[in-house]
Amino acid sequence: MAEPDRADPDPEQAWDGPRQPWLLNGDCRGPRHRSLLLEITTRAVFPTVLVFSVYLLLVGHYGPGGGFSAGLVAGLAFVLRHIAGGGGDLGSGRAVRPPTVIGAGMAVGVVSALLPLAFGLRVLESAKLGAALPVLGAVEVQTSLFLEVGVYLLIVGVVLELLRSLGSGIERDLEESGERARQ
Amino acid sequence: MSTVITLPVLLPMLGAAVTVVFARSPVLQRVVGVVVLAVVAALAGVLLVVADGSGPVVAELGGWAAPVGIALVADRLSALLLLVSTLVTLAVLVYAIDQRIADYGRGTASTTFHPMYLMLSAGVSLAYLTGDLFTLFVAFEVMLTASYVLISRRTTATRVRAGMTYVTVSLMSSLLFLTAIAMVYAATGTVNLADLAGRMDALPAELRTVLGLMLLVVFGIKAAIVPLHFWLPDSYPNAPGPVAALFAGLLTKVGFYAMLRTQTLLFSRDEPWTLMLVLAVATMLIGALGALAQNDLNRLLSFLLVSHIGFMLFGLAVFDAESVGGAALYAAHHITVLATLFLVSGLITRRTGTVALDQMGGLVGTAPGLAVLFVIPALTLAGIPPTAGFVAKLALLEAGVGAGSGPVAVAGVVIVASLLTLVALVRVWVRVFWGEPRPALPDDDPDDEVVVGTAATAAPMYAATAGLVAVSLAISVFAGPLTAMTDRAGVDLLDRGPYRVAVLGDAP
Numbered sequence: 001m002a003e004p005d006r007a008d009p010d011p012e013q014a015w016d017g018p019r020q021p022w023l024l025n026g027d028c029r030g031p032r033h034r035s036l037l038l039e040i041t042t043r044a045v046f047p048t049v050l051v052f053s054v055y056l057l058l059v060g061h062y063g064p065g066g067g068f069s070a071g072l073v074a075g076l077a078f079v080l081r082h083i084a085g086g087g088g089d090l091g092s093g094r095a096v097r098p099p100t101v102i103g104a105g106m107a108v109g110v111v112s113a114l115l116p117l118a119f120g121l122r123v124l125e126s127a128k129l130g131a132a133l134p135v136l137g138a139v140e141v142q143t144s145l146f147l148e149v150g151v152y153l154l155i156v157g158v159v160l161e162l163l164r165s166l167g168s169g170i171e172r173d174l175e176e177s178g179e180r181a182r183q
Numbered sequence: 184m185s186t187v188i189t190l191p192v193l194l195p196m197l198g199a200a201v202t203v204v205f206a207r208s209p210v211l212q213r214v215v216g217v218v219v220l221a222v223v224a225a226l227a228g229v230l231l232v233v234a235d236g237s238g239p240v241v242a243e244l245g246g247w248a249a250p251v252g253i254a255l256v257a258d259r260l261s262a263l264l265l266l267v268s269t270l271v272t273l274a275v276l277v278y279a280i281d282q283r284i285a286d287y288g289r290g291t292a293s294t295t296f297h298p299m300y301l302m303l304s305a306g307v308s309l310a311y312l313t314g315d316l317f318t319l320f321v322a323f324e325v326m327l328t329a330s331y332v333l334i335s336r337r338t339t340a341t342r343v344r345a346g347m348t349y350v351t352v353s354l355m356s357s358l359l360f361l362t363a364i365a366m367v368y369a370a371t372g373t374v375n376l377a378d379l380a381g382r383m384d385a386l387p388a389e390l391r392t393v394l395g396l397m398l399l400v401v402f403g404i405k406a407a408i409v410p411l412h413f414w415l416p417d418s419y420p421n422a423p424g425p426v427a428a429l430f431a432g433l434l435t436k437v438g439f440y441a442m443l444r445t446q447t448l449l450f451s452r453d454e455p456w457t458l459m460l461v462l463a464v465a466t467m468l469i470g471a472l473g474a475l476a477q478n479d480l481n482r483l484l485s486f487l488l489v490s491h492i493g494f495m496l497f498g499l500a501v502f503d504a505e506s507v508g509g510a511a512l513y514a515a516h517h518i519t520v521l522a523t524l525f526l527v528s529g530l531i532t533r534r535t536g537t538v539a540l541d542q543m544g545g546l547v548g549t550a551p552g553l554a555v556l557f558v559i560p561a562l563t564l565a566g567i568p569p570t571a572g573f574v575a576k577l578a579l580l581e582a583g584v585g586a587g588s589g590p591v592a593v594a595g596v597v598i599v600a601s602l603l604t605l606v607a608l609v610r611v612w613v614r615v616f617w618g619e620p621r622p623a624l625p626d627d628d629p630d631d632e633v634v635v636g637t638a639a640t641a642a643p644m645y646a647a648t649a650g651l652v653a654v655s656l657a658i659s660v661f662a663g664p665l666t667a668m669t670d671r672a673g674v675d676l677l678d679r680g681p682y683r684v685a686v687l688g689d690a691p
Contacts, residue, residue: 099204099294107197
């Protein structure tokens with residue numbers, strides 16, 4: 001009997017590889033496939049895009065944005081890293097297994113749907129929470145934000161899972177076609 | 184109560200999330216799956232009692248009132264089917280878990296099986312409970328997406344081909360469904376079923392016919408009614424045993440439930456529905472005749488599955504309170520009996536190493552327990568008294584005979600199809616259980632999960648199957664109260680009043 005699908009193999013292997021300050025640690029790639037410009041740009045843009053995605057997440061209740069689009073934007077940041085650094089680079093993606101991110105997102109979503117019950121409200125009902133914070137001043141939060149956080153995590157997890165499962169295949173195809181072109 | 188009705192959807196989703204996160208702990212996955220489904224079954228029982236006692240239970244999600252917000256509704260029909268479906272889901276999960284333990288050992292976890300199984304259960308619950316056409320679409324998508332994964336795990340070339348048919352046909356029907364919803368919304372300005380029930384009557388007759396037919400085709404594909412059934416005998420036999428049992432038990436019946444709900448609520452009619460009578464005849468006969476021609480046990484069961492969808496269509500076609508209630512009872516019986524037969528087929532296959540009927544024999548001597556487990560659901564499916572199948576069929580026939588000449592003729596076809604079912608099942612009995620015992624066939628491809636070859640069976644696998652047989656027997660034992668209840672359900676469905684008042688308040 002064959003083995004069934006086990007939980008993924010150890011994800012830590014590629015994660016603690018050597019790190020360089022500015023270049024992505026795509027040490028599995030041949031120099032032929034690396035683009036200095038793209039890698040450095042990615043290095044600079046990656047955190048910015050992530051921060052922007054969090055902004056979209058927070059602003060989503062009243063403005064354009066929300067958990068879904070924020071998750072996609074964050075996912076695109078990881079896609080960019082994948083394009084620049086190759087499958088070996090998705091360090092920040094591999095520190096946590098993508099299914100765990102998906103599961104955590106779903107758990108957050110379902111729990112936030114049930115949480116209003118604890119306060120005597122109905123399932124999925126939302127309320128406005130206000131607080132005066134030291135630096136930011138008065139802050140208002142709609143509790144549906146928690147559901148949005150769940151959606152955000154779910155989408156990021158799905159994009160990472162796609163990159164992991166399909167991304168390596170795309171890379172292999174590219175390399176093969178590149179080799180054919182050179183021959 | 185309005186909280187209880189959301190839990191059959193939310194708990195399996197939470198369970199799916201937990202089983203994904205703790206993918207490395209097989210014990211936790213199994214415990215979560217079984218506990219969640221057991222709790223959902225208990226809640227469904229509570230819902231059924233409450234819905235039968237004091238009218239439909241309604242939850243307005245997020246506190247938004249019905250025509251705008253999404254309502255979850257549990258009336259007698261949906262609570263009954265939810266209860267039966269969850270019991271089947273639970274039994275099949277126990278069977279599947281023990282099959283995996285028998286095949287791969289106790290320590291194997293799965294990142295896909297348990298989460299997808301629970302998501303499918305959540306989708307099925309939502310499909311039964313939703314009172315909103317678009318949410319019904321979402322429920323179907325959740326259910327089908329999970330089923331795509333379950334049917335195409337560990338693929339071989341044949342299975343990819345079978346899976347492709349299944350996925351393509353399902354996507355096609357989803358697309359049609361979405362189009363139909365868009366058209367319904369364009370015509371009426373609402374997708375809330377209770378609200379639609381009022382507004383549909385005001386539409387021109389032609390438009391109503393078009394919308395009705397579109398929804399009929401959509402749910403007809405999912406319920407496998409005859410011109411649209413071709414995908415089913417191709418794909419189900421290619422799924423792993425327990426998965427095939429789950430699909431056979433639930434998916435087509437969810438399609439039929441949606442058809443029953445939408446046709447009774449949105450497109451009420453005063454006389455028997457001729458088109459549906461014709462479809463019922465075609466489904467019954469073509470399914471049963473197809474079954475006679477099969478040599479593959481699972482394909483044979485798939486054709487019988489299709490054939491017996493026709494019985495329910497007959498109930499819908501006659502379109503009076505009694506017949507619609509009979510169709511609901513038949514659906515409940517059909518869910519349990521088909522799942523049981525597919526599980527038994529899995530047990531048989533693990534002894535014989537093949538699904539080909541002409542290569543088996545003599546199991547009655549070597550596995551008498553298995554013979555008993557096969558005979559009871561087989562007689563139930565054929566509708567021999569005093570089984571549940573007989574009770575359900577009697578309800579349908581009684582309704583049909585009193586409804587004019589067309590339905591009476593179709594009632595005759597019901598009896599013919601029952602006899603053909605019996606012939607097909609007797610053929611299985613003779614080939615599989617009688618005759619000289621044959622040695623089990625060797626397993627050509629040990630890696631393949633579907634063509635299992637002989638393998639050990641664990642006692643819980645028998646227990647799960649026997650549990651389903653017990654559910655089916657319980658339906659026949661409690662036939663009196665159940666028939667009375669489904670009769671009330673039928674009256675509710677055609678009256679439409681209680682449902683609308685429960686969802687919209689007294690306003691309409």
